[in-house]
Amino acid sequence: MAETGSAASSVLERLPVTGWHRRLVVLVGLGTFFDLYEVFLGGVLAPVLAKEFGLGSTGKALVIAAGFAGMFVGANVLSVAADRLGRRRVFILNLLVYSLFSLAAAFSPNIETFLILRFLAGMGLGAELVLVDAYLAEFAPSRVRGRMTAWAYTIGFLGVPLAALLGGRLVARQELFGIDGWRWLLVFGGLGAVLVLALRTQLPESPRWLESRGRDAEARNVVAAIVRKVAPQTPLPPAPAASDIAALGDDEAPSVGEVLRIAFRDYRSRTVMLVIFQILQTVAYYGFATLAPLVLVSKGFTVTDSLGYAALSFAGYPLGSLVSVPLVERFERKYLIIAAALGIAVFGIVFAAAGSVMVIVAAGFLLTAVSNVFSNAFHIYQAEIFPTAIRTTASGIAYSLSRATSTVLPFVAVPALATLGPVAVFSGSAVLIVLLCLDVAVLGPRSTGLELEHVQQIS
Template identity: 80%
Template sequence: MADTASTTGTAAVLDRLPVTGWHWRLTVLVGLGSFFDLYEVFLGGVLAPVLATEFGLGSTGKALVIAAGFAGMFVGANVLSVVADRLGRRRVFILNLLVYSLFSLAAAFSPNIETFLVLRFIAGIGLGAELVLVDTYLAEFVPGRVRGRMTAWAYTVGFLGVPLAALLGGKLVAKQELFGIDGWRWLLVFGGLGAVFVLLVRAMLPESPRWLESVGRDAEAWSVVRSVVAKVAPGTAVPEEPGPARTREDARGVGEVLRIAFRDYRRRSVMLVVFQILQTVAYYGFGTLAPLVLVAKGFEVTDSLGYAALSFAGYPLGSLASVPLVERFERKYLIIASALGIAVFGIVFAAASTVVLIVAAGFLLTAVSNVFSNAFHIYQAEIFPTAIRSTASGVAYSLSRATSVVLPFIAVPLLGSLGPVAVFTGSAVLIVVLCLDVGLLGPLSTGLSLEEVRGNAATEQ
């Protein structure tokens, strides 16, 4: 399958541009949207122990609180990532946050647990394709030589939402009520109202020229490129007319995309499917279970959320640390090394009995988790061509959300019956399998243009 942007087309122009304030503003605007996805992902673990008291929930009820948002994200990742390849990146960026903000605000006023779960599910649908679109959009706009670094910066902005979720959770739960409204409900109000602001700002984003070319809208693609060039490199010559016609293969549905992916990009497709099923255990396992693990160790809910907030500070700091690493080291090897770090620090956290060691291990785990996360988000956006990039990455990524739905129903009961050490040791075994998968089947991508990464697929068949 030929990619939609040739080395002499809009892709070449975008890749040659100097990195300026325009690129950084774009990165921040995209990263602000990921803030709410990541805030929401970890909010389930924060709310579970609180709502267990509020609504008298057992282990199944707590698992449902965590799983509801992930179930919606699974649906959204499958549906909205496909829509993004059909209708464009910009439109779905706006649709994502619109759905999330409306239903997050509605969930804040849920009268019972049943209503809460339904509204959390629908809000999750809105965020399902958010991170896939962050990866896709930046990969298609940012020059290849700094693609990893700038994507890592976008996620650094986004990951500020994780410790904030735990910190706000601890403060608001301790207050119980604020202006006559339960503290936990304010956590949802904050997410919904913040998303409305980002939604308004995101309306200013341009459409991806690579996507416009992929659907035959060449004149519009070059119009966007000329607009960008005028802002970042005035005076740079840009072709007035589109170049020679390119070979296209438009994917019209999930089935067609999967056929192309497993025919032309077989090894990397198999690698990504296996990876996404397992990466949830490595990444989301700690974030969603940490408050429950701390309660299981005998800490009060408010104390556990405070300790979790300290541990979760590793998420934005680890993301910041990844900025130089994602360009200096080959992405696939960085994924493997950081995943092994998650396994080790996870077992230490589970076995720790003192507050200092618990917080230290949790902090190191979350820090290395975001080296892992940023590396794989950059990686998954690099390994498929533009015409199927969002759909192929989104369908694979949805598997991680599906695993996230199932994980609480396995991990929460096991946490109660076998204890934290057994749960995190089991996770470590699965992480080793993940490392073998990436090491044996994953392609090299660091520093290459999207078209070069795509072209390397011929050697994998």
């Protein structure tokens, strides 16, 4: 199912990068803000709710795992829906579900209700990052595809230190207007998502997706509207013949089983690579973020101080994302992923072994910085290696494995942290990171600077 160049959407490759593209990046990036805010909120809430509801190791693990479990389900359901219903519709649906259940979770009367609502809110965000990757890949010219995606994530990653900073301040304050401080963290996420939801209604549908469904005339209309705003002098391709329109109807979208057959038949190496990668990358990426506050508490710091130090370390996330902007176009993506992953392994062990506050914060900052070079590179990469018709389904199902691993991880890592200590936990993570690097080096295709349709032809 190798993809060839399309008609109307090929015009997007020739367009100059203007304010229209930058506005698109902002609207998409604001959504990643809430996904990433929510992902790291579990690690912030775990030590707080442990005191609120008297939780042990299993209870703290459940607080972290509930959102990830919902994201696993959402990544499978909504990524499939994005290939069937369109990128724009699911972009709106996922934030709607998240905002409703995040607000409801803020008023949970007990831990059981909280966990159920966190699961449902996580479902809403399950496909958010997969959609971001696919949507920007399908709109951006190949020469700036990586850079535009990296900028979107840089906006999103501002939510990570904000979660820790807000957590520290609100936990220290305990109540605001008679409401527990931790509950305001959930209110902030829910209300902010409502605002972004309203802004996202302005997004156009992806012309590449429309063409993959045989809706050539609609794709051409979308591209024509963009051209009028961006570069009116750019010529459009001729209108498709009537017989060519709707070559693939809405009810003829590939089933999940068919998508998997195509992926393992035509793109076997990259599919196997991505499945292994997504299982292992959770340990590399989310392990530190979800465990950092608990690691600091285990070192003898108070909950409030731990959240403050974590916030300083988490500042590396947006700054690392910013550093990745020029790197993702300068270096081949697969090798950038490998180099950044090895950096995570080294700085993770230093963080775990450190005793002084200065070394802890410095190692945490450097770890989070290289983490986002790693994260941005692989998010760009996973959207490039499958054809449009199956892009969000194939990458979304693979990505859901990272959420599944994230669900299980706290139940392994939190008890291991208590019994073996942080050095052993992070050393074990380093071994898995080396396996991840070998996986990408051997099985991953090249993609940097190539048109999406060209990447599909690389064996």
